[in-house]
Amino acid sequence: MRNIIRCVGFLAFLAVSDAAAFETRATRLQAIKTVGVISALGDEMSVTRAGLVPLNTPGQSVSIRSWGLDELVVQQATTLLNGRFRVQQVSYPRDAFAAIRESAVAPVNLARGDPFKAVVRSDVSPKGLDAYVVISRAKSKIGSGRIVQGIGFAEYRTLLASYRVIHALYEVRVIDGKTFDVIEKRVASPLGNIETMRLQGPSQLVDGSFDGPAGIETLRAAIVDLITRSLPLTLGDMHLANTQQSQ
């Protein structure tokens, strides 16, 4: 009986403390006036082959630093957030953010907390803004379990056909500028595509080749399109941007 009372007491404590956490999150978002935008999608595009592939088919990556995607994301997010917040330009070491990796061991991620908090606290200037909006790579699976992350191009080979997918997988965090707690975190959802093969984030099946400079430009345009279409929806879902305005 004593154990039951203890359990009920513990659950009541959890409910009260979590209700408080929810209240805090909602009110904290409302209290934000000034934000800085940080984009760390990275300067590399992964090239992945999945499905019926030979043994020892490692993933590859291609430098896309010249595409200026992070600058584009900051610009787009600034435009979207400006309706509600006063967005200030911030400087940050992009490589430090891009180097952050989630552990493959889920309990480690839970135990160590969000790794972006420490980098925002130490490496971003100016300090003192109400919040920092951090846009970073997210991951998904393709095929039987191969992991793809961030910006990339994946080929899924079957016995009778091959399918090519481009992806821009990212997540958005709102980090408190004073306590550096993560107030809100959201993974960008898949777009409205209804293909049988889709990833856990903005992605699209593509046809044709991306050969030569024109092809690369076409690929860049397709990736930019994924970001441009998904960012308003993601920020709208997080109640950071006016969805109707952004659409």
Add this chain to the structure above:
Amino acid sequence: MKYFDEAAPRRASSAQQNLLTASLAALGIVVAAPGPAAAQTAFALPAPPFELPVLPSLSGSWTATVGIGGEYRPDFQGSKNWMLIPIPIFSVRRAGSMGGFRGPRDGASIALIDFGDLRVGPAAKFVAARNSKDRSELSGLGDVKAAFELGGFVEYYAVDWLRLRGDLRQGIGGHQGVVADLSADFIVPLIDRLTISAGPRFTWKSTKAVAPYFGVDAVHSLASGLPVFEAKGGAHSVGFGSQVTYRINPQWEVRAYVEYEKLLGAAADSPLVTRRGSSNQTTVGLGASYSFDFKIR
């Protein structure tokens, strides 16, 4: 960037896909009407009243899958008669996640360690109770309560199309033994929506996992007319399984599978099996499921 030069044979393969689709429909494997696109959010739920700070937020887009299947399988371990049982299908996952490959014999499991090609985590399986009153072959033998088997699994993809999996579980309830399952699955996607898999299986069980189901003690021997038999642990079965999964559209998916097991060791030698049952155990399953997206604000 030479990689991008290879022309996608997607258009060229559309005729093959149509042919496959038509063939499957002609075989009568599936009759299903297309519903709204899974990617179109069916409904939105309000945000939960509270969230645990240490856990990921529930907010976002999710995919729910509901369905029904049927499994035609032996009445009990070692039986020569089959029974049809309904199997509910239900899962909820983040929108867009593919769900990964799943074999018919896999129990409930979740990967706490996930390197993509190597996954490790806890696993559980339910073993239904065996009531002697239900089947004449069991007459005189004792009942065995339902058992939960709790343990862990390791899954390794040497390549995308070859899954090696091992489960090790401890029984609680109906049996208190240890069960180890080993399996290999060759996974061959014919097209993006049609996948065939097949591979060998092996199961080892400790004495405590075998005895309740295949042992016959003196009391049960008198009551059942079967000779006394002491069931010991060891290699329990070898087998082969195959599965076909076909995604008609983003919403509807059907799957069919067959699993064959040849009982070995004490299970095969038990008088329950040699006199009243069979060491050949076959399970056939068929299921259809519908997926839809919903959003938590």
